[in-house]
Amino acid sequence: MRSICAVEGVRAGGIKERKYGLALIRAEGTAAGVFTSNRVRAPCIDLMKKQIASGTLEAVIANSGCANAYTGPRGYTDAEWMGILAGETLGIDPEHVGVASTGVIGRYLDRLIIERQCRSVAPRLERSENAEEQAAQAIMTTDLVQKHALTERGRFRVAGICKGSGMIAPRMGTMLAFLYTDAEVDASTLQKLLRRVTRRTFNRVVVDGDMSTNDIALCTATGESGRVNEGNLEPALGECCRSLAMQIAADGEGATKLIEVRVHGAPDEESADAIARAIVTSPLVKTAVYGEDPNWGRVVAAAGFAGVEFDPYRISLSIGEEEGKVPLVDRGAIVVDLSKAKQAMQGKQVVFELVLEEGSGQATAWGCDLTEGYVKINGRYTT
Amino acid sequence: MRSICAVEGVRAGGIKERKYGLALIRAEGTAAGVFTSNRVRAPCIDLMKKQIASGTLEAVIANSGCANAYTGPRGYTDAEWMGILAGETLGIDPEHVGVASTGVIGRYLDRLIIERQCRSVAPRLERSENAEEQAAQAIMTTDLVQKHALTERGRFRVAGICKGSGMIAPRMGTMLAFLYTDAEVDASTLQKLLRRVTRRTFNRVVVDGDMSTNDIALCTATGESGRVNEGNLEPALGECCRSLAMQIAADGEGATKLIEVRVHGAPDEESADAIARAIVTSPLVKTAVYGEDPNWGRVVAAAGFAGVEFDPYRISLSIGEEEGKVPLVDRGAIVVDLSKAKQAMQGKQVVFELVLEEGSGQATAWGCDLTEGYVKINGRYTT
Numbered sequence: 088m089r090s091i092c093a094v095e096g097v098r099a100g101g102i103k104e105r106k107y108g109l110a111l112i113r114a115e116g117t118a119a120g121v122f123t124s125n126r127v128r129a130p131c132i133d134l135m136k137k138q139i140a141s142g143t144l145e146a147v148i149a150n151s152g153c154a155n156a157y158t159g160p161r162g163y164t165d166a167e168w169m170g171i172l173a174g175e176t177l178g179i180d181p182e183h184v185g186v187a188s189t190g191v192i193g194r195y196l197d198r199l200i201i202e203r204q205c206r207s208v209a210p211r212l213e214r215s216e217n218a219e220e221q222a223a224q225a226i227m228t229t230d231l232v233q234k235h236a237l238t239e240r241g242r243f244r245v246a247g248i249c250k251g252s253g254m255i256a257p258r259m260g261t262m263l264a265f266l267y268t269d270a271e272v273d274a275s276t277l278q279k280l281l282r283r284v285t286r287r288t289f290n291r292v293v294v295d296g297d298m299s300t301n302d303i304a305l306c307t308a309t310g311e312s313g314r315v316n317e318g319n320l321e322p323a324l325g326e327c328c329r330s331l332a333m334q335i336a337a338d339g340e341g342a343t344k345l346i347e348v349r350v351h352g353a354p355d356e357e358s359a360d361a362i363a364r365a366i367v368t369s370p371l372v373k374t375a376v377y378g379e380d381p382n383w384g385r386v387v388a389a390a391g392f393a394g395v396e397f398d399p400y401r402i403s404l405s406i407g408e409e410e411g412k413v414p415l416v417d418r419g420a421i422v423v424d425l426s427k428a429k430q431a432m433q434g435k436q437v438v439f440e441l442v443l444e445e446g447s448g449q450a451t452a453w454g455c456d457l458t459e460g461y462v463k464i465n466g467r468y469t470t
Numbered sequence: 471m472r473s474i475c476a477v478e479g480v481r482a483g484g485i486k487e488r489k490y491g492l493a494l495i496r497a498e499g500t501a502a503g504v505f506t507s508n509r510v511r512a513p514c515i516d517l518m519k520k521q522i523a524s525g526t527l528e529a530v531i532a533n534s535g536c537a538n539a540y541t542g543p544r545g546y547t548d549a550e551w552m553g554i555l556a557g558e559t560l561g562i563d564p565e566h567v568g569v570a571s572t573g574v575i576g577r578y579l580d581r582l583i584i585e586r587q588c589r590s591v592a593p594r595l596e597r598s599e600n601a602e603e604q605a606a607q608a609i610m611t612t613d614l615v616q617k618h619a620l621t622e623r624g625r626f627r628v629a630g631i632c633k634g635s636g637m638i639a640p641r642m643g644t645m646l647a648f649l650y651t652d653a654e655v656d657a658s659t660l661q662k663l664l665r666r667v668t669r670r671t672f673n674r675v676v677v678d679g680d681m682s683t684n685d686i687a688l689c690t691a692t693g694e695s696g697r698v699n700e701g702n703l704e705p706a707l708g709e710c711c712r713s714l715a716m717q718i719a720a721d722g723e724g725a726t727k728l729i730e731v732r733v734h735g736a737p738d739e740e741s742a743d744a745i746a747r748a749i750v751t752s753p754l755v756k757t758a759v760y761g762e763d764p765n766w767g768r769v770v771a772a773a774g775f776a777g778v779e780f781d782p783y784r785i786s787l788s789i790g791e792e793e794g795k796v797p798l799v800d801r802g803a804i805v806v807d808l809s810k811a812k813q814a815m816q817g818k819q820v821v822f823e824l825v826l827e828e829g830s831g832q833a834t835a836w837g838c839d840l841t842e843g844y845v846k847i848n849g850r851y852t853t
Contacts, residue, residue, distance in 0.1 A: 154767075193799075
């Protein structure tokens, strides 16, 4: 199994027809979710919050192609209808069905397509690699690759699938991420762990700095492998979410390179986070990475507008990692060898490490380069 | 005269040799300035703040090609040296010379080039259209066009030249803007007016959301046309800065269209400003404008993450202006005619008007579309 179907108690299925896809995932257990903080959130977010409140979820239905966002009361009714449809076809309580959508904003759901797709998928749910790939494929929009992650820890597992490529920005839940574990954990602990892990993984991915209306990260614990210590579950969940987060960054719209920014020595974690995200959001840093142009001054300039107080002449900056690490600035002194720096920008992953001398705060953020491809994809999205 | 040389008491000159340019502007008077708030500001910003503190300026020297930013004590000494050089060649007190730089960050000044260029320009300062064009040309980096503005109000004038095309973002002074008026006004009033006007003009231009290390907007009042009432001077200064701000947006790196976002009915001006800037900063809005794709949901989504509380179902949104205005959302109801909306996106200027029903706050922000050209320009900037 690639990921979620390795978790005891999870069955999945999906269908994708051109722009329109639908995934169903069946898994009973305690549930937790984190959501977009966009003021214009989709009605399904409100519905999902309500469903999650009970602490239990039995299944999830998710469609792609239409975000059912900015659709008001009609959109809310449509989301409820999706939950009822899934509940009926799966023979479970619609109150325990989570609903998620992704796609164009400001369009109403096409119930005909969704009903047909749901009725086609529901009878075919399975615990198989093929089934989970169908589900992961079904929720893709501009994604080029499926995103799966699986963390195994002796007797329990944490796994997830997700989608996300554009309109990816910090301070949100994420795009759609469906996480499963067969560990037994109560809903409030799961919520606490998911929130903590999300802050350090999904919330640190930036593709373009735009926060979606529909972001959801959802975790269901089926409990089939028995009680697991919180201290064991959190790192496993963290590892799984980190893998998915990096997959989102690497598959950013039009991206050719994954950018990883590691900040150490900041006044606190929040400051480190702000600096790492400012750098990874900067279009000037992103285009320089694309062009393999070692214009490191843009990295320093981006750190400077992150809203954090620090002494710019006590920082160190390097590019690359391990043996390939090339120093650019050493405690305020410019030490860069431009041709070596350029070399360190080749390859699929570019790592910047920024060390401040202000405290012990650290954070890592992920993003991708900005290319002509991003412009092309987003210049003609609805037409 | 196109602009600054129409102001009594102003003489200018400049030279541009490939990437390297130098402008000199001679004008004695009361002076005010606003500056970048980037934590990593260039040494010349610190020097300029010191010179401005006296309330008097006699000349400005500005170079392009090297920003002399992130250059520490050596950079500060280089900036001081530039001021002394200009003072000596112009025969004035170096304490009253402002110094500005723009270009690559993290490189030291090439004193040989600057000295040669300064000695060549200083003897040729004039009050002529040709001279001011040389100065405007000299400070250009990736700018494609010179930027001039002139506002005449009966007996007094306000004029300015500026440069700016990339690394343009809110919450700063601006890029380099040199403003002149022959009105007589004391330095503290001038500072107050410049700060107020900057907040509504330069600070509302976004090209890419990156805040420069070197932004300066400087205004010198020669006083040669006599005392002018504050209430008359502010709108004239505002008109002039607004024109320059729009010219920066229209000449954004790789831009094909100017975007204007007008927000009305926000809780207050600060909220209107936040929403207008979020929209104009959004890469998804910018690429949609480039592709003439009426994907208006992105505009609403961007408003939603601006950090302002508002009821999304009481907003109205339109595209275009005057007879060409096409409604997209009317008090929460989707009313868009997509083919008409697409038509309203043709042409060199695209206007979005967003009306909330929360209060009387209003603000206008300017930006430009995001194109393959931006990616190309910034992928190979230093190489």
